[in-house]
Amino acid sequence: MVVKGEVRDPRGRVILEANSVLTFRHIKTFKSWGITAVEVCDVGGSVDPIKEKKNDLPEALKEEMSQLFRYSNPKSEMVRELFRLCVKRKLNQKKEGGAGGS
Known part of the structure; x- marks a missing residue:
């Protein structure tokens, strides 16, 4: 998955740039900083x-x-x-x- 826009922490600092690949490590970091949702886009090659x-x-x-x-x-x-x-x-x-x- 790829993030649609910049991901920012509660203070407004950019944590992850737009169009970056989202990894499990990112998700773990977001949760620890209180970020509960980010917009993602399907890269097309994903399967269920x-x-x-x-x-x-x-x-x-x-x-x-x-x-x-x-x-x-x-x-x-x-x-x-x-x-x-x-x-x-x-x-x-x-x-x-x-x-x-x-």
């Missing part, structure tokens, strides 16, 4: 990971992701992106042979 990836996942991972996102709105673009990042991270952990803690 909940619909497309869920069927290709191992059963244990499907169950784990379902539990993590059980109270989330799957229609939200932000939730879909977070889901995709979580799935990617968990699969990478499994490939590397890590325990895969949350």
Whole structure:
């Protein structure tokens, strides 16, 4: 996802420039500074990971992701992106042979 406009903190300082790629780290920072929403635009190449990836996942991972996102709105673009990042991270952990803690 890409932010539409500048993201500013409550004091008006620019935290993220317009048209910047939004990462999980940005979201975490925004939350810690009290920023609850930003405008994003779809870059066109995104897919719905909940619909497309869920069927290709191992059963244990499907169950784990379902539990993590059980109270989330799957229609939200932000939730879909977070889901995709979580799935990617968990699969990478499994490939590397890590325990895969949350």
